[in-house]
Amino acid sequence: MRLLIAIIASISLLITEYRSERLLPLRATLSVFTDSLKYAVDLPVSLFEKTSNELASYNTLKKENTSLRQEQLINRMQLLKFDALEKENIRLRALLENSFKLGEQVLIAELLSINMVADEHIMVVNKGTRFGVHPQQPVLDANGVVGQVFRALPFSSEIMLITDPNHAIPVQVNRNGLLTIAVGSGMSNQLNLPYLPNNADIRPGDLLITSGLGGIFPAGYPVGVVDDFPETTNKSIPHITATPKSLLDRKRELLIVWSSNALMPLTAPLSKTPADNE
Amino acid sequence: MHSCPSPRHLAKPLQTMNNSYSAMRIFITLLVAMCLRIAPLPEILAPLNPDWVLLVLIYWSLAIPERVGIAHAWCLGILVDVLLGRHFGQNALIYSLIIYACLVWHRQLRQFPVVQQSAFIFLCLLLSQLLLFWFKNVQAAMQISGAFWLPILSGTVLWPFIYQLMRSIRRL
Numbered sequence: 001m002r003l004l005i006a007i008i009a010s011i012s013l014l015i016t017e018y019r020s021e022r023l024l025p026l027r028a029t030l031s032v033f034t035d036s037l038k039y040a041v042d043l044p045v046s047l048f049e050k051t052s053n054e055l056a057s058y059n060t061l062k063k064e065n066t067s068l069r070q071e072q073l074i075n076r077m078q079l080l081k082f083d084a085l086e087k088e089n090i091r092l093r094a095l096l097e098n099s100f101k102l103g104e105q106v107l108i109a110e111l112l113s114i115n116m117v118a119d120e121h122i123m124v125v126n127k128g129t130r131f132g133v134h135p136q137q138p139v140l141d142a143n144g145v146v147g148q149v150f151r152a153l154p155f156s157s158e159i160m161l162i163t164d165p166n167h168a169i170p171v172q173v174n175r176n177g178l179l180t181i182a183v184g185s186g187m188s189n190q191l192n193l194p195y196l197p198n199n200a201d202i203r204p205g206d207l208l209i210t211s212g213l214g215g216i217f218p219a220g221y222p223v224g225v226v227d228d229f230p231e232t233t234n235k236s237i238p239h240i241t242a243t244p245k246s247l248l249d250r251k252r253e254l255l256i257v258w259s260s261n262a263l264m265p266l267t268a269p270l271s272k273t274p275a276d277n278e
Numbered sequence: 279m280h281s282c283p284s285p286r287h288l289a290k291p292l293q294t295m296n297n298s299y300s301a302m303r304i305f306i307t308l309l310v311a312m313c314l315r316i317a318p319l320p321e322i323l324a325p326l327n328p329d330w331v332l333l334v335l336i337y338w339s340l341a342i343p344e345r346v347g348i349a350h351a352w353c354l355g356i357l358v359d360v361l362l363g364r365h366f367g368q369n370a371l372i373y374s375l376i377i378y379a380c381l382v383w384h385r386q387l388r389q390f391p392v393v394q395q396s397a398f399i400f401l402c403l404l405l406s407q408l409l410l411f412w413f414k415n416v417q418a419a420m421q422i423s424g425a426f427w428l429p430i431l432s433g434t435v436l437w438p439f440i441y442q443l444m445r446s447i448r449r450l
Contacts, residue, residue, distance in 0.1 A: 002347065002348045002378075003374060003375070003378045006351075006371070006374035007371060007375070009370070010352070010355070010366075010367035010368075010371035010374070011367065011371065012367075013356075013366040013367035013370070014365055014366065014368065014371075016366075017365050017367070026366075027360055030356065030360040031360050033357065033360075034312075034357060034360045034361040037361065041316055041317060042318075045318060113318040114316040114317070114318055115316055115317065115319055116316065116363060117363075117364075119325070119423060119425060119426055150363075151363060
């Protein structure tokens with residue numbers, strides 16, 4: 001009898017969650033308890049990292065400092081150039097009567113070192129709805145796209161990586177703008193490109209960037225590099241794969257991105273740019 | 279191998295005496311099991327990580343069946359669903375089914391030698407993994423590698439140790 005009640009209750013819960021979002025508050029409440037467990041499991045690892053940081057010697061810190069400073073100098077220089085290019089791009093797009101997306105806002109989140117389900121590529125970070133994180137937000141790291149927010153809880157959020165077999169990301173080849181979709185392979189260092197015609201102009205070493213189609217990922221972020229594949233001249237389609245740019249299982253800091261969906265008005269950049277350029 | 283279960287009339291006064299004490303012990307062991315479930319294991323070991331919560335729950339349902347019921351199993355399953363980010367009800371359904379089987383057969387199971395118990399555990403874990411497999415296929419078409427079934431084996435192999443450990447915790 002009790003078993004029957006339990007089975008009916010579970011199945012009705014399953015169905016309600018498939019159909020609607022009504023159970024989200026319940027999940028959020030229960031997640032306060034489970035998140036404390038997640039933080040507890042993460043604690044030894046983060047403590048170890050913190051203490052090893054504290055114990056780093058003066059010399060290594062100094063070395064790191066100088067190298068970081070140099071890196072920052074180089075980055076800033078590139079950024080200046082990039083700024084000018086962006087302005088120019090906006091102007092040109094305005095001439096073409098095309099809209100342009102504004103810049104993005106980011107939040108730095110730290111990965112919790114826990115294993116969720118072994119065969120799913122889902123990771124947990126320490127920022128949740130209390131910081132305004134919401135599902136489907138893109139997640140990046142310093143090298144490229146990591147994935148998207150899959151479920152946001154009050155104190156943590158689950159991130160589906162681009163390598164998850166259930167994940168697909170619209171990309172384009174940086175060299176020629178060829179559009180396709182990169183599907184996760186289930187392996188942490190591989191993406192599949194199954195939707196390519198066999199005469200597609202794609203070569204090993206091509207950089208794949210987000211195309212901005214689909215409306216979730218902002219355009220222009222690196223996703224991966226096309227792997228070597230045997231050149232075939234006949235009709236057989238080679239199985240083309242790519243290696244993700246981001247270090248999916250090594251990085252601890254991630255960036256959660258708010259891409260403002262407001263498109264820049266067509267006339268505004270022209271009147272604004274002179275003032276901005278100085 | 280379990281020592282002969284103490285008759286009810288002997289067990290009762292003892293139970294009421296350290297009721298809260300044993301409840302706390304159950305709670306703590308389950309908490310530790312939940313932590314182990316999400317423990318950051320190296321990549322080779324990660325697919326082997328068995329369902330610790332289910333194993334510990336099976337132990338308690340065999341050891342003190344009068345205190346662990348389907349309702350507990352169901353609530354715990356809901357918590358594990360939140361913990362692992364699954365849809366609500368998956369683990370709840372699995373846990374309540376398996377704990378029901380354990381409660382029905384707990385008398386026989388307690389008399390079994392460890393090997394036979396492990397065989398039963400194997401069947402339980404197989405059932406749970408089969409149900410998870412089914413849920414996954416309903417959710418999304420995805421290839422499931424052979425590694426998906428490994429927790430069944432690791433759980434079965436670990437069961438005798440878990441059993442001994444839990445028994446020493448219960449006798450503490």
